[in-house]
Amino acid sequence: MIDIQQNSPIELLQTLGIWKSGEHITHTEVPGESNMNLVLRIKTNLGSYILKQSKSYVRKYPQIPAPISRIEVEYRFLTVLNRNLYLASHSPKVLHYDSQAHLMLLEDLGKGSDFLPLYGGIRQLQPNELIHLVKYLMQLHQVQVTEFPDTDGMRTLNHEHIFEFPFLEENGFDLNQIQPGLQEASLPYKRDAVLKAKIHSLGQRYLKTGKTLMHGDFYPGSWLEVASGIKIIDPEFGGLGDAEFDLGVFLAHLDLTKQDPKVAQLVQTTYNLPLDGDLVQQYRGVELLRRLIGIAQLPVTLSLDEKNSLLAHARTYLMS
Secondary structure, eight states: OOOOOTTOOHHHHHTSTTSOTTOOEEEEEOOSOOSSSEEEEEEESSOEEEEEEOOSBOSSOTTSBOOTTHHHHHHHHHHHHTTSHHHHTTSOOEEEEETTTTEEEEEOOOSOEESGGGGGTSOOOOHHHHHHHHHHHHHHHTOOOSOOOOOHHHHHHHHIIIIIGGGOTTSSOOGGGTSTTHHHHHHHHHSOHHHHHHHHHHHHHHHSOOSEEEOSOOSGGGEEEETTEEEEOOOTTOEEEOHHHHHHHHHHHHHHTTOOHHHHHHHHHHOOSOOOHHHHHHHHHHHHHHHHHSSOOOOOOOOHHHHHHHHHHHHHHHTO
């Protein structure tokens, strides 16, 4: 297998059989932070592309194993979306897929920025942006899919870090290194048997294959703003599951970015497909908890009091 590293020489990249006749690479760069996969912007004399390659581990946390087949999930997800004009216009086109090398060459959507600055309180989501994101989910959740690649490996990985690891009292992750007092704030939730039973039950549901095509990681890091508008990227956790999971994750990150409560209400009134409202709130709650007391930390600027308040809200959501 060709193993492309961020410091790979251009000569190695050039050997990939994915370039046009006479095309040669002039420059490579890292387009932005990527948690799961190696991502490079490849510039040639004929254009600019995004190259993604999955490894047998999480790029940001090399000590965590991850299914290398996840690139196939993303490939199939983008291929399915290409059949829908609206969804295709919000995703990069796949230009080449190499299953042996576990890589894809994608259309470069252009220089842009994700929505991670929302966590710093620098900006609020505008109503038109919010409606745009909700409309994307509604379109996605109506896609008819009869077959999809096995996503058990990625779902098992996600399950561990959403429904299990954050609630282990002795997991080796000292939250006081993130924020003094956070470790102590987490203990009531790690010791709450009733809450943990609810989370376990929800996690078992999450592991089952559903009927709705979900993005699987619908948060500000997957929303990209470029000159042509908002695009949705990184669906490696996608697959057939609950539409409620996408909505719950979406709402949790509106909480974490301190959006006006009316924004969350607008999401729920704009999304007019059938939903189990309690299930949405339960997924919202567990996403809040895992982002606050799990390993997948975010660049939030929340005080300990604000985090305590969100933790309490999360429990209420889960017990709905």
